[in-house]
Amino acid sequence: MPKKTFKPLDFSKVKTYPLKKRLSKVETALFGKKVQKGARVRALIEGLPDILAAQNLKAIARKILGRGVAIRGALVQIGPHPIDRSAWDWRAIEDNPFWCPDAAMALRWADYLDTVRKAGSSAGAVIEIVASGVPAGLGEPIYDKLDGDLARALMTINAVKGVEIGSGFAAATLKGEDNADEMRIDDGRVVFLSNNAGGILGGISTGQDIVARFAVKPTSSILNPLRTVDVEGNEVEISTHGRHDPCVGIRAVPVGEAMVASVLADHLLRHRALTGDI
Numbered sequence: 001m002p003k004k005t006f007k008p009l010d011f012s013k014v015k016t017y018p019l020k021k022r023l024s025k026v027e028t029a030l031f032g033k034k035v036q037k038g039a040r041v042r043a044l045i046e047g048l049p050d051i052l053a054a055q056n057l058k059a060i061a062r063k064i065l066g067r068g069v070a071i072r073g074a075l076v077q078i079g080p081h082p083i084d085r086s087a088w089d090w091r092a093i094e095d096n097p098f099w100c101p102d103a104a105m106a107l108r109w110a111d112y113l114d115t116v117r118k119a120g121s122s123a124g125a126v127i128e129i130v131a132s133g134v135p136a137g138l139g140e141p142i143y144d145k146l147d148g149d150l151a152r153a154l155m156t157i158n159a160v161k162g163v164e165i166g167s168g169f170a171a172a173t174l175k176g177e178d179n180a181d182e183m184r185i186d187d188g189r190v191v192f193l194s195n196n197a198g199g200i201l202g203g204i205s206t207g208q209d210i211v212a213r214f215a216v217k218p219t220s221s222i223l224n225p226l227r228t229v230d231v232e233g234n235e236v237e238i239s240t241h242g243r244h245d246p247c248v249g250i251r252a253v254p255v256g257e258a259m260v261a262s263v264l265a266d267h268l269l270r271h272r273a274l275t276g277d278i
């Protein structure tokens, strides 16, 4: 990462507010009393994954998973504004800065984020990752379930507060017959009539698209004043200046793709070692 992209002064105001801001007790223990250094290291660590993600994704997906597997990510919601899923067009994500598959919603997000940024605030987001061409049979029926490993990997991304596979939380509202992915024979092959399972049943890939979504919280570093407590125990207010994303969800898209690619590649190698297959 080029050094000039990092601006230490952006953190100068937060050095005495470790409780509300970026430094946990763990970081203070790790980095000692120079708490500002912790924030600085943290910023560098957080910046790295998205820089490495694209490279990792390409290297892993192409070399281990092979050209038959495609892993793509899209932003499907910013703040209270979800995309219109019927307008989904993968080509659209190349034409807007939000990885948004709904061209009309991308325009609305631009206005919305501008308003949020000018108001000194921030917004959360939902990212969807779709892996196509994944062979059936990857994963384990218990413990190292493919969905379990994907959920863990996505949850380890900073600012992620929720993960869904397939119909996810919406499954709770469905009846059994609506949630079931029924099967039929088409041209001698078994086909699923829906994909509520998100491509994974019993911890093992089915050969359908693997679909995972994750929610990121609104950026915590905001201009608007927030109540906190400083290192001396005084009740104070903090306002974070400097360069912070009004929505971290945008940069989290390639990070999510890389995470999914890594988990799938890991399971493919394990499957190969166990079975000599694929």
Ligand SMILES: Cc1cc2nc3c(=O)[nH]c(=O)nc-3n(C[C@H](O)[C@H](O)[C@H](O)COP(=O)(O)O)c2cc1C
Residues within 6 Å of the ligand: 046, 050, 157, 158, 159, 160, 217, 219, 220, 221, 222, 243, 244, 245, 248, 251, 252, 255
């Ligand atoms: C790509 C990316 C960029 C981020 N940029 C910022 C930022 O500019 N300001 C901020 O307060 N948090 C940012 N975050 C979120 C923090 O990293 C995260 O909220 C913080 O480390 C605490 O971790 P937690 O939210 O998982 O508990 C970013 C996260 C990601 C994934």
